[in-house]
Structure formats: C-alpha cells, structure tokens
Amino acid sequence: MTALADMIVQRIRATGPMTIADYMELCLMHPRHGYYATRDPFGRDGDFVTAPEMSQIFGEMCGLALAQAWLDQGAPSPFTLSELGPGRGTLMNDMRRAIQAAPGARDAAQIALVERSPYLRQRQRETLGPVLHVDDVTQLPEQPLFLVANEFFDALPIRQFQRVETGWAERVIGLDDAGLRFGLAPAVDLPRSGNIGDVIEDCAAATAIMTTLARRIARHGGAAIIIDYGGWNGVGDTFQAVRGHRPENPLANPGDADLTAHVDFAPLAAAAFRAGVQVSRPIHQGDWLLSLGAEARARKLEAAGDRGAMSALARLTHADEMGHLFKAMAIWPKGAPAVPGFDVLGQHADNA
Numbered sequence: 001m002t003a004l005a006d007m008i009v010q011r012i013r014a015t016g017p018m019t020i021a022d023y024m025e026l027c028l029m030h031p032r033h034g035y036y037a038t039r040d041p042f043g044r045d046g047d048f049v050t051a052p053e054m055s056q057i058f059g060e061m062c063g064l065a066l067a068q069a070w071l072d073q074g075a076p077s078p079f080t081l082s083e084l085g086p087g088r089g090t091l092m093n094d095m096r097r098a099i100q101a102a103p104g105a106r107d108a109a110q111i112a113l114v115e116r117s118p119y120l121r122q123r124q125r126e127t128l129g130p131v132l133h134v135d136d137v138t139q140l141p142e143q144p145l146f147l148v149a150n151e152f153f154d155a156l157p158i159r160q161f162q163r164v165e166t167g168w169a170e171r172v173i174g175l176d177d178a179g180l181r182f183g184l185a186p187a188v189d190l191p192r193s194g195n196i197g198d199v200i201e202d203c204a205a206a207t208a209i210m211t212t213l214a215r216r217i218a219r220h221g222g223a224a225i226i227i228d229y230g231g232w233n234g235v236g237d238t239f240q241a242v243r244g245h246r247p248e249n250p251l252a253n254p255g256d257a258d259l260t261a262h263v264d265f266a267p268l269a270a271a272a273f274r275a276g277v278q279v280s281r282p283i284h285q286g287d288w289l290l291s292l293g294a295e296a297r298a299r300k301l302e303a304a305g306d307r308g309a310m311s312a313l314a315r316l317t318h319a320d321e322m323g324h325l326f327k328a329m330a331i332w333p334k335g336a337p338a339v340p341g342f343d344v345l346g347q348h349a350d351n352a
Contacts, residue, residue: 005179
C-alpha cells in the first residue's frame with residue numbers, strides 16, 4: 001500500500017466514503033504524495049506521452065493559430081501568452097518560437113503558466129527560463145489573453161452519479177476487506193433523464209475555469225484553444241488510470257498513477273456562451289492540425305533531416321491514432337474573426 005493509500009484509508013475510516021473528486025484531488029495534487037507533485041510523468045520513461053512531446057509540429061501549429069488570432073484582433077500589446085498544465089514546458093517553448101512569425105508578437109508576449117506542482121514548475125523553468133507561474137486562472141494578468149490547454153481538463157476532479165430506481169446515486173469510494181472500493185451514496189434528484197445503470201460525470205472545476213477564461217477574453221480580448229479527449233454530452237464511466245503506459249484500476253495505486261476522465265465539451269461551451277464569448281464547434285484534432293498546414297510542416301522537417309516527422313504527424317492526425325480521439329475547441333471575443341481552423345458553433349451550445 002502506498003503512503004497516500006494509507007492516508008486515504010484512515011480518512012475514510014474517520015469520516016466515511018469520499019467522492020471521486022476528493023480522491024482525484026488527493027491522488028494528483030497532495031503536496032507530498034500527489035502524482036504531479038512528485039514526478040515527471042511524461043515521455044517514454046514516464047507513464048504517458050502527450051502531443052507536444054511527439055513533435056514540435058503540434059506546438060508550432062498552436063502558436064501560429066494564436067499568433068494569427070492576435071493579429072486579427074489588432075495586435076494588442078502587451079498580451080499574456082499562457083498555457084494550463086504546461087508539463088515540461090515543451091508546448092510553450094514551441095509556441096513561443098512559432099509566434100515570431102507575427103511581427104512584434106514575441107516582444108509583446110508575457111508568458112504566464114498555470115501550474116500548481118512545484119516539481120513541474122522547476123522543469124518548466126529549465127525549459128523556458130524565468131516565467132510567471134500562477135496557481136489558477138484567476139491570477140492571470142488583466143490584459144488580452146491568448147491561451148492553450150492541452151490535456152488539462154481531463155485531469156480535473158469529477159463526480160459520478162449512477163441512475164438507480166429512486167434517482168441518481170453518487171459513486172463514492174469506501175472500504176471493504178480488500179481495501180478501497182466503489183460504492184453508492186443515497187440517491188438524490190437531478191434534472192437529468194437516464195436509464196437504470198447509466199453513469200454521468202460532472203466536473204464543476206472545468207466549468208468554473210472556462211467561465212473565468214471566457215470572461216477575461218470577453219473583457220480584454222484574446223483566444224483560448226482547448227484540446228483534449230472527450231465528446232459532447234457524454235454518458236458512461238470514463239474514470240481511468242494509467243501507469244507505465246498501461247491502464248490499471250484507478251484505486252490500485254493512489255498517488256502512483258495518472259487519473260483522468262473524458263472531457264465533456266458541452267458544458268464547457270455552455271459556460272463560455274454564458275460568459276459572453278463566441279465558441280467554436282469541437283472538431284477532431286487531426287482535422288484542425290491539417291487545416292493549419294501540419295503536413296507541409298512535417299515534410300519540411302523531414303527534408304531537413306527529421307526522419308520521424310511524418311510518423312509523428314500520423315500519430316497526431318490519423319483517425320486510428322490521436323487524430324479523432326482528441327477534440328479541439330476555441331473561444332474568442334464576439335465580433336472578432338474566428339481562431340484559425342475553427343468554425344462558429346452557433347448562438348446556443350445546444351446547436352452542436
């Protein structure tokens with residue numbers, strides 16, 4: 001049993017079953033034993049590989065899209081160039097290099113990273129040099145904001161509710177003789193229909209963050225690009241753990257495995273609409289990257305000696321790789337041109 005598992009067991013014995021959201025928060029961000037607080041989980045030697053670690057193409061396309069959005073909005077200066085959950089800083093490093101295609105953008109950009117992990121903050125400084133770090137999006141500077149969140153929302157704590165005969169019962173984590181186990185709390189009424197056995201997931205943190213970002217962009221200008229795996233108004237249990245590039249029971253090794261859930265883009269879009277910005281239709285990551293010229297960039301890199309450029313492009317864009325599993329959605333101020341590669345969703349999130 002891990003040290004964190006023992007702490008969780010003692011807490012459940014003292015106060016009763018805990019929500020999945022509380023469990024995820026402890027497992028991922030406990031200051032001494034949390035997954036992100038204690039290690040670098042990225043790359044082949046870690047537990048998973050993200051798109052920026054596969055190829056510089058991914059970050060360059062993100063940077064070019066934001067640079068064009070910046071130009072389309074009149075090149076405000078200064079502006080915040082930000083990333084949520086920046087990992088090692090690889091994506092931001094590639095974006096920072098790519099925005100030089102827009103005259104004046106590099107000098108106007110002030111980098112701000114939203115990162116709670118002291119360990120990862122140090123890795124980001126090693127990659128990027130001195131940058132502004134903040135704990136959450138409310139601390140970002142009050143100025144135009146151009147932001148990317150890649151595989152950030154999937155790691156936010158979720159709650160799960162299962163449909164039973166008497167309503168919706170929250171799935172919680174308790175104990176049995178073998179250790180941690182899932183159970184159900186007493187049923188409650190929720191304004192949601194469903195069949196017996198259906199599981200729905202709620203991520204209050206995600207909608208709160210999206211609301212803050214959208215209000216900031218509506219007020220000061222900017223754009224945000226959200227890239228993650230998920231869908232629209234999803235139903236089902238998507239809570240999962242990965243360790244050593246393999247899936248495992250989320251309750252097996254608290255603090256030693258990455259915990260995530262699929263992102264539901266529908267409530268994110270609805271929150272952004274309510275906050276007063278324009279929202280794009282979610283599209284496949286592969287389609288978005290290709291629309292920005294990712295294939296031409298890969299061929300240029302290959303010609304320059306990068307033998308893995310085309311295979312990396314395939315992993316990022318093919319339907320049977322990351323291309324369809326991951327979706328991309330953008331927000332920008334009403335009245336401004338759309339972020340490159342995105343189409344307007346409509347006046348209401350229900351239209352998607």
